[in-house]
Amino acid sequence: MLNSSNAVEGLGWAGFDWLLLDGEHSPINLADAVSHLRALSCTPTVPIVRTAWNDHVMLKQYLDIGAQTIMIPYVQNAEEGRSAVASTRYPPEGRRGFAAMHRASRFGAIADYVHHASETIFLIVQVETISAIGEIEDIAAVPGIDAVFFGPGDLSASMGMLGRPGEPDITRKIEDAAKKVKAAGKAVGVLAPNPDLAKHYMSAGFDFVSVTTDCSLLFGHARATARMFRSGEGR
Template identity: 35%
Template structure:
């Protein structure tokens, strides 16, 4: 995946690949497929990635945890980017990067999986192709904010992502996007990213949240989520029906 500066993505958590396909065809720069807080198994993720490709989009998969086994199994499916949650230190950042790289640079297990076109591009993928993967780390705790400059400076980190819900909860100001503590934390992460030349993004699930967070100076945005689109669409339809009945 190319540089994330000035890109807009969307978020998917629902298990039907048609949802990912529709998201990819909507004009977003990439589609996030979530496996941290969504009941998606490996087979479903693989189908969602195929659906994103069918829709002409690029894909980012969020892993459940900074765990090399979980990372390895998802990378074998061939996403364009990886989103790793709850990275709090530079050491954890290095562990995440190492899990995406083959030896001698890292510790990823070698296999002729979908990412290597089922073995047709096996040698070239292992030698260099796997490095095309973008590694994005989530900054979503007070500890991570304190270490943001060191995290951003780790070789192989392509972008940072502020998890607004977890970060605000960590600061004891949950969902208070204009609270001074939250704003100061965001500014500190943005400064760290700018100094390291690493883009910093965030997620807004509603139009109000997208506008509130997007105005803080982020380099890229994940705008909206499949479940919120469904919920909001239902709400608007119900309100319209109630008005005319």
């Protein structure tokens, strides 16, 4: 979220399985995402790019810069899921616009890129409202959707508990929906609002769990350090 390629590269060597480049809630644009993808390319960490919206033109651009694991926010139903899939596939399976010379094709060095492009894309859709939870089986059944990621923040808002994403009722809703996603043969992920819930979701069989952010790591530690020394504890 800090939009720093130095931070991205450093975190890429920190031991995490994956990092989210957040184009929805941070000032990361298309050009920034290219820099961050390059920073992560030398590390063992998998980059996930979250776009700002389920937008056909935007998805085409992110695919062309080489984003392979894409997360799309606020997917509400199977129709929106099918639209996302179509945006990531070339015709006749989809509607992705064609270009031969871009970073995804190694600037033309991958001669057969078009024929194998769909095999390199991993598509994650976010389910983050109570309405979308009700559509979860249909969403998970859409061919081409590889995983569903649950967002408890917006889900808390849609359930009348804004700002309380760790409420037990929200956790139960997510776990019940996740079982249906797994039954459909798709992977399931979630954002955990605190370490205890992160461990809980991992134990419950979630395939990938968001456990912190670069902002939290930096500013949380900074505030704790400031408190320690302002209170005299560090003297």
